[in-house]
Amino acid sequence: MCSGAYSGVYSGAGPGEGSVMTSGTPTGAVSASSPFPPIADYGFLSDGEVTALVAPGGSVEWMGVPRMDSPSVFGAILGRHAGKFRIAPADRRVPDSRRYLPGTMILETSWGTATGWLIVRDVLLMGPWRHQKHRSDTHQRPPTDYDAENVLLRTIRCASGEVQVVMDCEPIPDYGLHHVRWDYTGESYTQGVARAPGSDVELTLTSDMNLGFEGGRATARTLLKEGEQRFVALSWGDADPPRTFADAYSRLTWTAHHWQHWLARGSFPDHPWRSYLQRSALTLKGLTYAPTGAIIAAATTSLPETPQGNRNYDYRYTWVRDSTFALWGLYTLGFDWEAIDFFAFVMDVSERDGELQIMYGIGGEKELEEYTLDHLPGYDGARPVRVGNAAHDQRQHDVWGAVLDSVYLHNKVHHHLDERVWPLLQSLTKAALTHWREPDAGIWEVRGPLQHFTSSKIMCWVALDRGARLARMLGETTQAVEWERAAEEIRQDVLEHAVDERGVLTQAYGSNALDASVLLAPLVRFLPPDDPRIKATVLAIADELTADDLVLRYRVEETDDGFTGEEGTFTICSFWLVSALVEIGEVSRARQLCEKLLSLAGPLQLYAEEIDPHTGKHLGNFPQAFTHLALINAVMHVIRAETGATA
Incomplete structure (x- = not known):
């Protein structure tokens, strides 16, 4: 990947960028009392093996692993009790701006609070082809230079002021039927694994924030000040998740390069559409x-x-x-x-x-x-x-x-x-x-x-x-x-x-x-x-x-x-x-x-x-x-x- 193609991935991201969400738009609320966001307001993520939908309020409300057609681990789009994964300011539910980073499948959500601005970026990571030593038993098409990493990465940055951030991850596998139990791995509070009786899905949550476990929920709360940044990575299968923000940021940038370079192979008319x-x-x-x-x-x-x-x-x-x-x-x-x-x-x-x-x-x-x-x-x-x-x-x-x-x-x-x-x-x-x-x-x-x-x-x-x-x-x-x-x-x-x-x-x-x-x-x-x-x-x-x-x-x-x-x-x-x-x-x-x-x-x-x-x-x-x-x-x-x- 060309190192200069997406430098400064966070530069200039602040109030007013992207698609500003306003009330009264054609895709407005389902109903005044409904807890469900309008269908068209979800953001779509993919790595070519797994897809996810992200609600405007910062929750991943649909995702199944390890395939696109697998039972959901986050299924709140079909029942609010069926699992979700939210990152947002503690005192806000409606963001000020959402957009895809240009030419990518990386979703950016910006939040303005009374005390500062927060930017969350969500991506299913892509990386170099990883089946060099052991041939994949699922790939039937010609190998490429890239592959899914089996990691949902969420990065968080305080752009100005200070913002209290909350993270709440509650996977419920098999379309909300099996509740997980979280256990720490290693000596720190920054990684845990979730397992559920009756399900063969095993999920690992890795962060540079301290994680707390309350039954099937993994939580974190932290005050970010201007320029500070954190990450949370949910992984499955044989994935190797990032352990530091520098590593997480590098992988996000690689993924951005991948999508932009892929799009550059296309032929698009020079037209307003x-x-x-x-x-x-x-x-x-x-x-x-x-x-x-x-x-x-x-x-x-x-x-x-x-x-x-x-x-x-x-x-x-x-x-x-x-x-x-x-x-x-x-x-x-x-x-x-x-x-x-x-x-x-x-x-x-x-x-x-x-x-x-x-x-x-x-x-x-x-x-x-x-x-x-x-x-x-x-x-x-x-x-x-x-x-x-x-x-x-x-x-x-x-x-x-x-x-x-x-x-x-x-x-x-x-x-x-x-x-x-x-x-x-x-x-x-x-x-x-x-x-x-x-x-x-x-x-x-x-x-x-x-x-x-x-x-x-x-x-x-x-x-x-x-x-x-x-x-x-x-x-x-x-x-x-x-x-x-x-x-x-x-x-x-x-x-x-x-x-x-x-x-x-x-x-x-x-x-x-x-x-x-x-x-x-x-x-x-x-x-x-x-x-x-x-x-x-x-x-x-x-x-x-x-x-x-x-x-x-x-x-x-x-x-x-x-x-x-x-x-x-x-x-x-x-x-x-x-x-x-x-x-x-x-x-x-x-x-x-x-x-x-x-x-x-x-x-x-x-x-x-x-x-x-x-x-x-x-x-x-x-x-x-x-x-x-x-x-x-x-x-x-x-x-x-x-x-x-x-x-």
């Missing part, structure tokens, strides 16, 4: 499980799509349908290595499984049994809290098109198809040919009756279209002709059964309902963007399937999805609409919608799955990979349309 692209890229990298290259849909489970509702799911898995958008976004921004790693993960599970699933665990696991955690009250009372995802064994017919579109896109960029591709092409196109006439659960994974969803048919067309193109590249002309003929049959069937009297593509055969998933039609080139049916469809969705300009997936009163209650607008669908508007030439309208969507980002430029169109409140799991992927697609569509650049 550049920061949104950069934060989306960092977020996608943070949602990537480095050992396998899998991208999880979100860092959390069961954050509600409806306030106090039951539309709560576990998103800590990887969906195959994300592959096309992931590759498009990563390749567009110049992150080819990450795109190749995710593509390799998709290829691995596609090649391994005779029957391709729609989703997998981050290690390629097939069984994702869904169950509820009835001891947890859920975020702001939204129950049930679910772990696992029953959708893993649903029949969703878009999956074959998603994989083959990924193969096609990968080849366009790298002009290379390895020996695994032809058997995979035959297998996936055969599946699409066999099943495209059957009903399915659709892209939205409805738990009501199966239907002939239009977007599923379109993605079956994608499977045959891309399969034929790839077959021609491989010299399999006879097969290509057969698949081209089948693709055209699917297209004509869709145009006969899924277009209403206005010339609009509908949600499903025999239905007049609109569905935002058909916005994919122009994006995957099912029909040319100037086809009148495409224009009519895009404008119908823009005018009729929106609330305050933001796009709904569908109207819940028109679709039996197996659930009750309302839901917010789906942000991915709103970004799809931006891209689709550009495709049909409505660039001015696309820009206006894109500006609005960017203005509704959380204070740290992060997005959950949905946005309440009336309040701007974010809903659903957070941060959401698919939303950030769609943001990249939409922003680049608008920029290229306005600058005349080509894809």
Whole structure:
């Protein structure tokens, strides 16, 4: 790492820096009496193996170890009794400023008190590759120069005056079921280890403050004066935590260099929206499980799509349908290595499984049994809290098109198809040919009756279209002709059964309902963007399937999805609409919608799955990979349309 790239990491940090938090913003309080912060106000940390969410008040309220999908050790986001790790001034709960250090995944929170200013920095440490002597048994992708250190580091500095600081660390493993006991290690009061009967998680807390243990809580209190600084490090596994502030600061700086150097590999336009692209890229990298290259849909489970509702799911898995958008976004921004790693993960599970699933665990696991955690009250009372995802064994017919579109896109960029591709092409196109006439659960994974969803048919067309193109590249002309003929049959069937009297593509055969998933039609080139049916469809969705300009997936009163209650607008669908508007030439309208969507980002430029169109409140799991992927697609569509650049 270049020693000069991030010198003076604390210099100039004081009042007024970063994203100032104010009351009355669109992402304001959940309710006046709720102890839960707004979803969009959480800060997101990652080291490529573990993720964490940090509340504005200084508490780590979500983190599981040793993997992104592991049971939580801090789970207060789903129940205030389920564990948290707080560092803050003794007399303040609301910070004055929060930001990411530029180009990094290091979160900085600044607090002004009556007596001084305090700065807390939170980071999941990265370090040099540490598997030199013993090969990792989890890494399946090519080794890199860096690796997760298995340490959550929190540094504290008094910038002016003096501040009384409190630290309270109470991990409760297994989603708040097992209470730990702390024991000192060594002769001093600066390190302890936490263990819980019934849990194999062992956590070590190391600091240059004296620690006290009260049952399952580790606490520290100290008065910091101007220029003084402290650290607290929580570690697990075989980690070697820092023992001094100098060591902690050095590792924080190394991690800052890592993130900035990684971001510098990307290609970002010189544009006012550049920061949104950069934060989306960092977020996608943070949602990537480095050992396998899998991208999880979100860092959390069961954050509600409806306030106090039951539309709560576990998103800590990887969906195959994300592959096309992931590759498009990563390749567009110049992150080819990450795109190749995710593509390799998709290829691995596609090649391994005779029957391709729609989703997998981050290690390629097939069984994702869904169950509820009835001891947890859920975020702001939204129950049930679910772990696992029953959708893993649903029949969703878009999956074959998603994989083959990924193969096609990968080849366009790298002009290379390895020996695994032809058997995979035959297998996936055969599946699409066999099943495209059957009903399915659709892209939205409805738990009501199966239907002939239009977007599923379109993605079956994608499977045959891309399969034929790839077959021609491989010299399999006879097969290509057969698949081209089948693709055209699917297209004509869709145009006969899924277009209403206005010339609009509908949600499903025999239905007049609109569905935002058909916005994919122009994006995957099912029909040319100037086809009148495409224009009519895009404008119908823009005018009729929106609330305050933001796009709904569908109207819940028109679709039996197996659930009750309302839901917010789906942000991915709103970004799809931006891209689709550009495709049909409505660039001015696309820009206006894109500006609005960017203005509704959380204070740290992060997005959950949905946005309440009336309040701007974010809903659903957070941060959401698919939303950030769609943001990249939409922003680049608008920029290229306005600058005349080509894809």
